[in-house]
Amino acid sequence: MTLQTIRRTRWRVGMVAGGAAALLMAGTVMAVNAQAAAGCRVAYAVSAQWPGGFTANVNVTNLGDAINGWSLVWTFPSGQQVTQAWNATVTASGGQVTATNASYNPAIATNATVSFGFNGSWTGSNAAPTSFALNGVACTGNVGGTTSPTASTSPSVSPTVSPSTSPQPGNAMATVAAMQPGWNLGNTLDAIPDETAWGNPLTTQTLLRHVRSQGYNSIRLPVTWSNHHGPAPDYTIDTVWLNRVRQIVDWSLAEGFYVMLNLHHDSWQWINTYPNDRTNVMARYRALWTQLTAAFRNHSSKLVLESINEPQFANSTDDQSYTLLHELNVEFVRIVRQSGGNNATRLLVLPTLFTNADQGRLDALNATFNQLNDRNLAATVHFYGWWPFSVNIAGGTRYDSNVEQDLIGTFDRVQNAFVNRGIPVIIGEWALLNWDHNRPGVIERGEFLKFLEAVGYHARIRNLTTQVWDAGQFLNRNELRWRDQGVYDMFKASWTARSGTASSDQVYVPRTGTITSKTLTLNLNGTSFQGLRQGSTNLANGTDYTVSGNTLTLTASALTRLVGNRAYGVNATIEARFSTGVPWQINVITSDPPTQAGATGTTSSFAIPTQFRGDQLATMEAKYADGTPAGPANWTPYKEFWQHFQPDYNANTILLKTEFFNEVNDGRVTLTFHFWSGAQVTYYITKSGTAVTGSTT
Template sequence: MHRSPLRKVRRRTGPRLAGFASLLLAITGMLLPATAHATAGAPAAAGPMRFLAAMQPGWGLSNTFDAIPDPTSWGNPPVTKALIDQVRSDGFHSIRIPVTWGGHEGAAPSYTIDPAFMNQVKQAVDWSLSDGLYVVLDVHHDSWQWISNMAGDPTGVLARFDATWTQIADTFKAESDKLVFESVNEPQFTNTTDTQAEALLDQLNTAFSHLIRATGSTNTHRYLLLPTLGDTPTKPLMDSLLNTIETLHDPDVIASFHYYGYWPFAVNIAGATTFDTTAQQDMTTDYQLAHDEFITKGIPVCACEVGLLGYDYTKPGVIERGETLKYFEALGDESRSTGIPTDYWDSYINRATLQPRDPDLFAQIQSSWRASSGTASSDMVFLPQASPIAAHSLTLNLNGDTFTGLTQGDVRLAQGRDYTVSGDQLTLTASLLTRLAGNGPTGPNATLQAHFSHGLPWQISVIVSSQPTLAAATGSTSSFAVPTRFNGDILSTMQAQYADGSNAGPANWTSYLEYSTAFAADYANGNTTLTSAFFDSLTDGAKVTLTFHFWSGATATYYVTKNGTAVTGTTS
C-alpha cells in the first residue's frame, strides 16, 4: 500500500483535547438528540459518541473466518470461548470478526450460505456478546474475489451482495445492538477511475443500509459501519463517504478507515528505518483528518484495522524493535487524543497458548490505551569492542511526561555519576558504560531502563560490536546468501546500485531496498540472504554494488553479479 507523499511535520508533544475523555465529558452535558447527527461545529450526538467510546480498544479475529478456503487454512486453530474470554481479559472492549463468505456460498441466484459455516460464525459472535464485547461482523475478502467486478457486472454483483447480506441480517437480526454490521472490507473495483469507484461504493453502501434496515427487529437501529474506498484515509475519499452518510439521513452509521503506517517506514524501504517526524506526522494527519471529517459532525469513525505493515512475528527485524514500540505507543496516543477507537489486526496473541507472542510489545500496546509513555531516540547503545569507551547521549522523547530516573533492573543508578540529564539529552557516562560492558563479548551486555512519570520504562540495550565482515560466495538466483559475521551489530537496511550510480533492485526509484522483500539478516546462520525477487530485477551480467547499513553506524560493501541463474558475490 503506497502512502501519501511527504507532509509538513510537527513533533508530537502530548495528548490533545478532543479525545475519549472529552467525548465522555461531552455526552454528560447538553447534547443533540441521538436521532440526528450534529452539524459541523456543534456538540456530538450522545448515542453515537457513547457507543464509539465504549468500543475502545478493539481486537481483530484475523486469519480465521476470513481465511481461504477454510477457517484453519492460514494456520490458526478453531475459535474457542477461551480465546474470546482471553481477549476480554486482556482489556479489549470490542472484537472485529472478518468473514469471507464467497467460498461458503451455493450457486446463483440464492447464494445459500453453508449452514455449518454460518453456525461457526454465529457461535463466535454469541461468545463475544456474552462476554460483554462489542462485535463488528463484515464481508471481507469477497471485496476482491467478486465484489471488485461490480463495474463489469453491476446487476450480478448487487444481486449476490444483497443475497449475502440478507442471510447475514436475518440470522443476526435479534442479536444485541452491540453487534455492528460492516458493509465490506477495503472495497476496490477493477477497471474504474477513482470517481467511478467512489460512485460504485456509494451505491453499494446505500444498498447495504436500506437492505439491513428492511430486515426488521434490532436491525432497524443497529449500527452500520461504512468504509471509504479501500478503507484509505484521504480527504477526497472521506468526503465521498461523508456525502453518502449525510444522504442516508441515518443516525446509526459509523465511518471506517484503516491505518498501517507511513509506507516507507512501515515496510523499511527508501532508508526510512525510524519512526521519525515524517512517519509520526503521517499518523497524526490521518487520525486528525478522520476526527475533523466525522466526529466534529457527530458521526462516529473507527480505525477498524490498524497495525504496522512490515511487522510480523514470523519476520523479525524488518522494523527495528524500539521503532516498533514507538509506533504502537503513538497509535494509542492518537486514538485517545482524537476519540477514534483502534481495532488491532491480530498478530499478537498466540492462539494455541492464548498468551502474547511478544509480551513486551503487548504491554506497550496496553499501556498506550491509558497514557503516553516516554521513549528515546534509540533503544540501543553500541560500544566499539576494541576502542576506549566514551560517554553516549540519547535524545528523550518525553511525549508530555517527565523523566524520573535510570535503573538497571532493581538497581537505581546515580545521576551525576552514572548519567546526566540536560534538557532532553540523557547522557550515559563513560564510567557506567565501562562498568557494564568493558571487555565484554560482542552482543548485548546489559539492559537499562529509563523511567518516566507515566507509562512504561524505556528499555536501553548496551551492545558491544565490531566491524561486520562479509565473505565471497556463489549460488543461484533462487538461493543466495552473503556469509556475514555480524560481530554483535544489527542490520538496518541495504542499498543496491549499478556501476553508473543508477539504482538496482525491484524498487528502482530508490537505492534503499525493502527489508524482507529484497534482503534479510539471518543471524542464527551467519548470513544475509538475497531474494529471488531481488535477482529477477537485475540486469544480466551487470555488477551491482551492495552497501549494508548497520544500526551502530557501520557499513559494509559487497558486489554481486548475475549471469543467467548463477550468482557470484565478492568483497571487491
Template sequence: MRKTPLSRAASLLIALISVVGLVSSPTAASADKGVRSAMDVVAAMQPGWNLGNTLDAFPDETSWGNPPATKALFDTIRAQGFRSVRIPVTWTDHQSATAPYTIDAKWMNRVKEVVDLALASGLYVLINVHHDSWQWISKMPTNHDEVMARFDASWTQIAGAFRDAPSKVLFESVNEPQFDNATDEAKMSLLAELNRSFHAIVRGSGGRNADRILVLPTVHTSADQKYLDGLASEITALNDKNLAATVHFYGYWPFSVNIAGVTTLDETTQQDLIGYFDRSAKTFVDRGIPVIVGEYGLLSFDVDPNAVQQGEKLKFFELLGHQARINKLTTMWWDNGQHLNRQTLREWTDPGLFAQIKSSFTTRSGTTSSDSIFLPKSGAIEARTLTLNLNGTSFRGLWQGATRLHPGRDYTVSGDQLTLTAEALTRLAGDRSHGVNATIQARFSSGIPWKIYVISYDTPVLSNASGTTESLTIPTRFNGDRVATMEATYADGTNAAPHDWTSYKEYGRTYSPDYAGDSIRLLKDFLGVMREGAPLTLTFHFWSGAKVTYQVTRSGDTVTGIAS
C-alpha cells in the first residue's frame, strides 16, 4: 500500500496556511500550559453526550429533523450532569469536491459558533470528520491520492479555524473509519496513514493545536483486539502524550436489535460487553492512554425503541456504566434526537432509561431476573420467584408507592431468591383486568429502585388478515401480554428470510407490534422476500411465556394471514 510522505502533508499545510493567513504563535501554544495530562482531561469529560443528527446531517443542520443547536440546549445538557459533548460534523456538502477542497466559510463559522456555545455552557467539546468517512474517505483503496489530498485539506482548514480554541476542544480524526473492498490489514494501514497525516497537520498548525488532545479511532471504531493492537502500535510510534483512543459500542448485535431469540441480557450478551471494555482498557488505559467510547447505545433505538424489553434495556445500561467506570473509560451517549426532546428541552423520551444511565455514572443498581410478573386472569394465583441481581448492593425491601410490603407475609428472601406470596400477588392483582394491575419497587442500598410490574393476561388472539408485500396488519387482542420475538419457518423446516440463518426475525424490521392499535404489522423487508405459494408458519413468543402460531401465504403481491 502506498504511503503519503510526511513532506507532502507538510507542503499542503504550508500552502493552505499561506492562503488563510495563519501564523504559528509560540505564545498561543503555551497559553494553556496549565492543561492536565490527557488521562486527566478525558476523565474530566465523563460523562459525555452526542449532538447527533445536527451538524453531521446533510445537506444542512436541520435536514434530519432536529432544530438548530442553541446555548439553551447545551445549558440543559450541562444541568443534566454531562461534562462533555461530541459534535459530529459532516463537511462534504459544504466543501468543494475538487482541489483545493475549500470548506464554505459560512459553514465553518457555524461550526465554530456551535462549539463556542457548548464551551460557554462549561462543556468539553469533541469535533470530527463524520459521515465523510463513508461518503468519500471509504473510497481510499481505489482513489488513494484524491482522498488523501481532500482529507489533508479538510484538516488543514479545520485545524486553522480552531487553532486558538481553548484546550477543552478536542479533535477526532475520522468517525467510524471504513474502507471499501479492503482486507483488515489494508484497512489498518490506510487508517494509520490518515491518522499520521492528521497528527502532523494539526501539530504543525501551531497555536493551541501544538498540544491539543487528539483522538484516534480504531478501524470501524471496533474493540476487536487486532484493531486495538493496530492503533496501539500507531500511538506508540507517534510518541505524543496528548493522544487518546476511541471506540464505539452498541452491544452484542443479536441483543441490540432483538434477533436470533436473544431477548434478555443473557450471559453471552454480558460477556460481550465486559470483554469489549476490558480489552479497550488493557490495551490503552493500562498504558496511560485514555479511551473515549465516542458513541454508545442500542442499534434498535433507530428502528423501534421497544425492540429491547424495558427491564433488559435497563440492565444493559446499568452494566455498561459500571464497566466504563471500573475500566476508567469516558462514555459519550449517542443521541440523534431520540432521547432528549430538543424542542422543549424539558423531558427525556424515556425518563427511566435516563435515570438508570445517569445513576450508573457513579454507582451500581440492583435488579431482578425480570421486571414483570404475569398472572393468569382467572384461576388460582400462585407464589412467584424472581432472582435478585444485587450487583454489589444489599436488598432493602419491596414497596408499593409509599407503602412497604411486609417481609414474611408478602415476600420472602432466601439467598438470591425473592418470592412474592400468593396472598400478596392476589391483593396486588386487584380485579385482574388485562395489563398492569400494580407496580412495586425493589429497593437496594444504592442506585435506582427496580420496578416490578404485576400483570394479568390471557393468551393473545390473532385474527385472519389480508394485505400486500408492502404490509400486512394482523388484528390482535393482546390481552395484557406483549411480544418478545417472532419465529418464521416453512413447512420443509427452512427459515424465512431475511437472516435465514435463524428462525427468529428482527424486531422492528420484519414485524412491529402496535399495542394501542391492537395489531401486529408484518413489514416489507419480511413480506417482500417470502416464497410464493409456500405457507409460512409464524410463532409469536410473548413475555408471559405464551406462544401463538399464525400462517401467512404469498401469491404475487398479495399476502393472506390465517389464525391457527
C-alpha cells in the first residue's frame, strides 16, 4: 500500500489546539434512494478562538446505509466566514456554507465518521450553526430522517486562547493546520556561539507569552548544536545548553504553542561535509538525535521535530545530494520512532534539499515519504520571494507580476507535490531577505505589505502553514512591541481575510507650482472599496476623491488641503478602507527633484552629496560609457540596495560602498538614481586605482 493510500484511508481530523470548545450534536439524514436507510449525526466543535478568527472541526457520522459522495450544508447565524479548510472543499453563497468531500474521502460506511476542519473569521459573536443538511436532507440524529432541521445549540466561545487537547496521533494534517500561524525565534538559540551573540536578548517566558497573545499558534525554535557538544565518539551535549533549550521548549508548551525543534546551522557547519566524511557525520548526527529524542521522548505531542534546517552538501550534484538527504532523513525518522514514548507517534518534519521548492527537490522528498510509509510526517520548505525583489537588485523594487508568479508557482508546486497527496506542509521560514529595521528603505513599505497580504492569502487557500522568520526585524523583543504596527496588522489580517491595496502607498506633489489631481489603481483582492478617511474624518466622495472602476482619483482641492504649507516630506496620511482586512495607508508627500554635488574620495569611502528634498531613493543604475553594466552583478545595471549603495537621509549623502568599487573598472561610470516620486538624477564618477571623483556633468 502506498503512502498516499494509507494517508487517505486513515485520516480523521481530531481536536486542534485552542480555547474552550462549542460542541453541537445533531442528526443529519443522507439523501439516498427511496429504499435506502439514511441518518447521521454531526459534531461541530470550535476548538480555538481569538479576536476575529477561530478554528472549528466537524465530524459527520453515518448512521444509515453507506454513501459515496457527500455534501454538508449549514448557515452561520452570526455572519462568520470560512477562510481555510482541510479534508473538504468549502464554498459559500451568502450566509450558506457548503462543504463537499475531498477526492480521497467521498465514502462513509455505516457507523463510520468523516471529519474535516476549517479556520474562519467572525465579528460581534461566534454562535454555532443550529442545523445541518447532508446531501440535501435535514438532520434528525436517527435513521429515517425528516425534512425539518432539528439541532441543539451550543454556547458561543469567548475570545480567549488557551491550551487544549492535541490532535490524535495520525492526524498530521490537523496538527499542521493547528500550527497556523507560526513564528520563528530567529537568531537566538541558533546564534553562534550562544543565545545573545547576534544581538537578541535572552529569551523569557514573558516574551513567549506576548507572542502567543498576538495570535501565533506555533513557534519554531532553530537551535545550533555545533558549539554545545563534546568530541567523538559520544558527542555529549552540554548539559547547561540542553537544559536551556528544554526550558524554552517547556515555557513554549506551557503557553499553548506547538513547538518545532531542529538542528539548524549544523547544516552548513558540519553536515555539509557528509559526502566526503560519511562515517563521522552520520555518527555525530545519530548521537545528537539519540540524545535529543531521549530528552524529549515524554514531552507533549505538541512538540514537533525537524531533521535539519536547509540541508546542503559540498561538492555534490543534485542527484547525489538527494540520496544523501534521503539517508539522513530516514535515519532521523528511525532514531525518533525507536526511542519510544510520545516519539513513536510524534509529528516529524522533513525538508527538501536547501529547503527549496524547485520541482526536483519536491520529487526527491516525495520518494522519501513513499519509502518511509509513516502517517505522522510533514514536509517543509522555505520561501523568501522572488530574489530581485527580496534584496532589491536588478530593478526589483515593486510587488509586480514577477513576484506574484514566483509566489503562486512555488505554492502551487508545493500543494501539488504534497498537500494533494495528503502530506501537510509547513513553510518553516518566510519573509523578504532584506526587510530589516537596520536597513531601512531597501524594500518600500507598501510593496512589502502587498507581499505579506499575498503570501497569507495564497498559503491559506492551499492549506499551507506559515512560520514567519523573525530575527528581531519585526518584534522588538526588548520592548515587546512591533517595530511597525501596520506590518503586524497585515500579518494578522492575512490569516483570515484578504485586504485591499493600491498601486502605491505614496502620492507626491511639488513644493511649488500648481497641484493637480493624482490617481492610484486599487487592488481590491475580492473586497469592496468603502471610502477614504483621514484620522476619524471621512473624505467626501465626489469632492475629495472619485472612483471609476479600480481607479481612485484624489482631487486637486483635496491634495491642496492635505499638504498644507507643503513642507518637504509626508504632510498627511489617509486611509483607503475596504470591506475586509486592514486599511491601506496613503502618504501625501511634498518633494522636488533631488540635487547632487561634486565630490572626491576613495574606493573605501565615497559619499555623494545629495539634497533629497522630500524624496526617497528606490534604486541605482551603473553603466560604463558603452552602456554595459558596471560593478558587481554585471548581468544587470541595477545594483543591490544597501550592499552596493546606501542613502543617508540625515547626512544628505548616498554612499557608494567598497563592495561596489571592488568590481568597477578604472574610468568613467554613469550612475542613474531612481527615486520613488519618479524623479531620476544622473551622476558621473571616475575611478583611477583607489581614487574616485564625482560630478554632475
